[in-house]
Amino acid sequence: MIIGIDLGTTNSAVAIYREGAPVLIPNRLGHVLTPSAVSVDGDSVLVGLAARERLASHPDSTAVAFKRYMGTARQTKLGRKSFSPEELSALVLRSLREDAESFVGEPINEAVITVPAYFNDRQRRATRRAGELAGLKVERLINEPTAAALAYGIHQLDAESRFLVFDLGGGTFDVSILEIFEGVIEVRSSTGDNRLGGEDFNDILIAFAQERFGQEWGKDLRDERLLRKLAEQAERARRSLTEADSATMRVVWRDKAFECTISAAMFEERAASLIARLRDPVLRSLRDSHIDPKSLAEIILIGGATRMPIVRRAVTRMFGRFPNVEVNPDEAVALGAAVQAGLKARDAALKEVVLTDVCPYSLGVSHARLLPDNSLEEGLFSPIIERNTAIPASRIRPYQTLADNQQEVVFGVYQGEARHVSDNVQIGDLRIPVRLAPAGKQINVRFSYDINGLLEVDVHIPSEDQNFQLVIADDNEDNERNLARRREALAALKVHPRDTEPNRAAMARANRCWQDALGESRDLVEQWISEFQSALATQDPRTADRAREELLTALDRLEGATFL
């Protein structure tokens, strides 16, 4: 069985395609969404809601939003161990895999994982490595807007329509334009912004609170715990601004309560620059796909942050019509991933469906140009595969040596849209030794995007009949062993048994509420905690479950429901 996993910045989900429909798999707490959070508690590791609850109380041992660092070598220190972003993602993936295995009842080794459409090559490889570290063979990497479109369009395969998917998630923003005809789902263009998401809107609220209370907090403004508390409150406030006209942020710091209220109008004013950033990818996507906006049948919003009224209003203003909000923004991507998994497994129900995707970045090499006055203009980008070409794609382009007796040619491989390679992302470089010859020796460079959006580079010198291949830095033999070693290290981390998770999560939440409460409320919470602990001590699962339910209900009444 192949599962489909949505590995999100804030939340992750897993789904499976069975009996002709994709179905979300609930986790050990009974939710379909698992927060992408990892926390280290002494020697053992917590993943999911329990970890996220520990964020405010143990900010040094908890990591969230590590998807933003995928593709970089940044190490996060949790407790006494340090993890790379892939390892953190691998822990989340492993937890999801276990949930799926217990739901389906058989071992699962393959998965389809979603990535933002605008992830570059490094980030995609990191995601695939994370899957491998979790013991999953990552058959396909599918773009998130395409997945959502699959989930939406799978019901409308007979129609011919075009629609735009507007995906504003926790950390990334993607815009894709798709077309369905005759059972073919075709992505026409895909752009986005890797640094724009719900978290940036939270930052606005955090800045607001910091302005208000900056003087009283003084140097504490940089304290991790305070920032975490603020982040949590900002998230809450942002969500409540979706329904209400104003929201209150309440932070308890050094045994004092700080409260501030922000109105929806003020929030909109401050978020204006972020809203303006939403426009450029949309325009670029439309231009690249050569589609008239009026011929779009639907604008589909996915991603939790699109619940914000300011975002919805912006989209309405952009297109002069109301977007389609019927698709569940949190679940669509995972369901789509499951559909892709079904497609891969050649499920009978999906025989008439084909999906084609595009690459979002232009890919090329750095080259130099000889100017009329015999000087060299170096560092120019020469695109070989233009963006929004259907993948798999392979293009070949000839280049020439510049001087007589040149002994080697250096090709830097870059991904991006800028004219100078210094503004693009470098994927690697290729040093080709050439035999001495006059200038103008031809060298052919072939670039290929495979179906996952990953790159292959081949260089061929016709006159010498030699071939060279670019080995992208992290895919060689040596790293195979590395990978196996890291996988074992991760597997060796102690994780508590599944069935104790709900209790742990409830306990962590109660602890957090205790910290945030003051005076009378704090005493109340303390009382609830001791009741829960005594119920746990009886070792009777039914009593424990009931006590947990009561605790959670009480906490909901106190601070509002848990959101995911």
Place this chain on the structure above:
Amino acid sequence: MTVWSELEIEAGSDELTIRRAYARKLKVTQPEDDPDGFQRLRQAYEQAIRIATRPRPTVAKIEGTQSTAGHVEPAHGSAQTTHGVDEAKDETTPLRAYLEQRGQALSENLQSDAPDKWELCCNIQAEILASPLLDDVVMRSSVELWMAHKIAAHAPKSDKLIEPAANLFGWDARHYRQPSPYVTDVLRRREEIAFVQALADPRHELHRGWRALTDENLPVWRRRIELWRLGTRTQVSSLLQKMTTTLPGLRFHLNDESLAWWQHHLQRSVLENTLCALAVTLPLSILATFDLSKLDQPSTGGWTPTYISAVGASCLHALAIRPNLARWLRNHRYAADDRWWIAALALMPILGWLMPSTQTGLSALTIAGGALLSWQDAWFAAFPTRVAPRRSLVQIGSSLYLMAIVGVVMTVSLGIRLVFFWAVVTLPFIFAYDRGVRNLFNRAGQLTIRTRRALTLSIFALVTFVDVLALSRRDSWFHFGTALFACPLLLLLLQALQFEKGRWRSGFLILFRISLVAQLVFALGSMP
């Protein structure tokens, strides 16, 4: 295999048929299983669609003008537009009307000649850019393209309109693909404006050339002087080159009349130089070759024709040969024939040695030395990239040269000191050449600045020593020798002036002037 046969449809089918065929074939050649087959199919499909749908321009909402936005697929018959679109349109109709009217006002103002039109234009532009209608993607796209078109069409008068538009629409010169060719033009215009502003700074390297081109009050005689000044001439020609290749808008800032004058004279001066050099060099060289044997009369000295010819030939031969040789080498395919040049030039001193006179050998030596140095440098300069020339050729030439020096030294008693000093100074350099030491060359295959400076200064020192020596002897032979030795020095100094900047440049300029004057004085002074 045509695109039609790949898709298995009739040639010239319409779009719907093409799509159906593509969908049908795609289900058979799945991209996962058969990437190559998929690519062929996909390229056939895209090509067929391109043939079937001619590009249709989008109609800009402003002014009813057609701004080509490239190929845009119009709405299909089966596309569903929600009723939300009509509602939105009703609300915005008065706004659209206002926008259209403002657009028309801007066009009129751009074309009029009123004195205060810039203020008006800027204000109107601000009004247009502040319209809330620009939130809509269609509207925004049209306005963007229309504004780019207007600004590009009215350059340079629309310069003030560039910044606000570029800021709002996010026109970024760093992207290699712009939304429309007009945007590329506008961004280039912005670059030109910035460049012109930078040129006004006296510290800019092209400032003098710019002043010569744009100053309206520059009298013609001043211009002629500037024409002969090496620095100004190169600056003007590089500015003109920029104008013809990358920044055509520079012509808006140039004085038409002075531009024409400079273009005319620059071309002429190159031609003049070459012709002059050829006309003088050839007869002198022939004369020198036939008359060398008559140089063995130390007591007479003075301005004999052979004396003049020897001096003139060495200077002008080297001068004339440099750019021509470089050009010849650049156009010539890679070949190993260059070694014959070095061998020939290096053999000349040996011939001189064989001839029964010291002066002949010495003069031949000097000619060879000067020509060799300047030739080698020209050769190296022909390589615009990072590789130094082949070692073996340099080695052959240098060793022959060395042999020649030794040979001359053996036969001459008085000249020993001179030649010895020459050899001591240039020997290490020759050996350095000989070993092909990479760090003597920079990435462009030329001698590094340090090497050049060392060479120039050492030869200057040698010549000074020789001059001082000459003062103590009232021998015209000596003066002759020193005058000859000065030629390569002058050449090297000239070259240094081309490459140096700042304080080194002014230093070398002073040295050059001193040497020129001193050598002239010596040459004149050696007359009987």
